[in-house]
Amino acid sequence: MIEISGLTKRYGGKAAVDGLTFTVEPGRVTGFLGPNGAGKSTTMRMILGLDRPDAGRVTVNGHDHVASPLPMHEVGALLDARAVHRSRTARDHLLWLAHAGAIKESRVDEVLRQVGLESVARKRVGAFSLGMSQRLGIAAALLGDPRVLLFDEPVNGLDPEGIKWIRELMRDLAGDGRTVLVSSHLMSEMALTADHLVVIGRGRLIADVEMTEFVRHSSGVLVRADEPERLAAALTEAGASVTPEQDGALAVSGLEAGKIGRIALDAAIPLSELTPRRLSLEEAYMNLTRDSIEFESGAA
Numbered sequence: 371m372i373e374i375s376g377l378t379k380r381y382g383g384k385a386a387v388d389g390l391t392f393t394v395e396p397g398r399v400t401g402f403l404g405p406n407g408a409g410k411s412t413t414m415r416m417i418l419g420l421d422r423p424d425a426g427r428v429t430v431n432g433h434d435h436v437a438s439p440l441p442m443h444e445v446g447a448l449l450d451a452r453a454v455h456r457s458r459t460a461r462d463h464l465l466w467l468a469h470a471g472a473i474k475e476s477r478v479d480e481v482l483r484q485v486g487l488e489s490v491a492r493k494r495v496g497a498f499s500l501g502m503s504q505r506l507g508i509a510a511a512l513l514g515d516p517r518v519l520l521f522d523e524p525v526n527g528l529d530p531e532g533i534k535w536i537r538e539l540m541r542d543l544a545g546d547g548r549t550v551l552v553s554s555h556l557m558s559e560m561a562l563t564a565d566h567l568v569v570i571g572r573g574r575l576i577a578d579v580e581m582t583e584f585v586r587h588s589s590g591v592l593v594r595a596d597e598p599e600r601l602a603a604a605l606t607e608a609g610a611s612v613t614p615e616q617d618g619a620l621a622v623s624g625l626e627a628g629k630i631g632r633i634a635l636d637a638a639i640p641l642s643e644l645t646p647r648r649l650s651l652e653e654a655y656m657n658l659t660r661d662s663i664e665f666e667s668g669a670a
């Protein structure tokens with residue numbers, strides 16, 4: 371388990387991570403989502419003890435540690451797949467890591483097999499494609515057989531077969547009861563992999579929610595009524611979440627269209643529209659993070 375409380379990191383005057391609090395539970399895949407520059411990598415570096423927080427606390431499996439990298443049998447991480455010695459072979463790279471981490475050599479061949487790099491184990495890493503480098507980075511993360519695993523954008527550069535493989539690997543690792551935190555800026559990828567979502571923007575927590583709950587909230591109903599404010603109050607009272615749209619309509623989530631119709635009838639508020647709509651998960655995620663995107667492309 372990873373417990374993060376009030377975690378803060380500043381670079382110059384700017385907070386890259388700003389008072390983050392969340393828990394990553396074992397036995398499930400937690401997706402760590404946010405737009406570019408949201409603070410995902412910085413958070414992961416602090417979890418690993420590679421960066422010192424300016425405030426707040428991280429514990430991994432209950433241990434407090436301050437800026438001392440955690441041992442490889444406790445936490446495995448894929449941060450930057452290209453950060454390897456390019457002239458070494460894949461096997462030598464892992465052997466070097468195994469020696470440094472006091473891990474038995476037999477694990478090297480086991481993890482090479484597990485990530486499907488056996489046939490290129492004696493090839494120089496410099497000649498690897500990005501997808502092969504990602505697999506090697508994952509092999510390194512698995513080397514110490516850790517109970518906690520962090521993957522920063524692991525599907526980068528992988529082909530569809532590789533993406534499917536990593537999805538299954540993560541689900542298997544979580545199925546073993548391990549703690550798995552995986553970052554991405556793609557909601558579509560997380561929808562197929564994660565059981566739980568932690569969404570951040572500009573270093574702050576935006577959502578900490580079960581995937582099923584996120585899916586439920588991404589569907590909604592568009593309502594037009596004669597007295598939108600009174601209807602919004604009645605729907606909120608009934609447990610819905612209501613967002614007024616610019617043209618006076620109400621975007622309602624958490625209640626079905628039929629129930630909304632009955633509430634409007636009971637309150638004697640005439641409706642002119644009641645349209646169920648389903649946002650794609652990507653749209654729901656974009657709505658959630660719209661205010662925290664640092665660099666937006668201009669309109670075409």
Ligand SMILES: Nc1ncnc2c1ncn2[C@@H]1O[C@H](COP(=O)(O)OP(=O)(O)OP(=O)(O)O)[C@@H](O)[C@H]1O
Binds near residue numbers: 381555
């Ligand atoms: N070493 C550093 N020095 C100065 N600023 C930094 C440093 N590392 C990160 N930052 C800044 O902190 C913010 C968060 O960066 P971070 O890399 O953690 O975000 P991210 O969510 O991982 O983004 P991406 O998806 O683009 O990798 C960004 O504004 C970034 O420019």
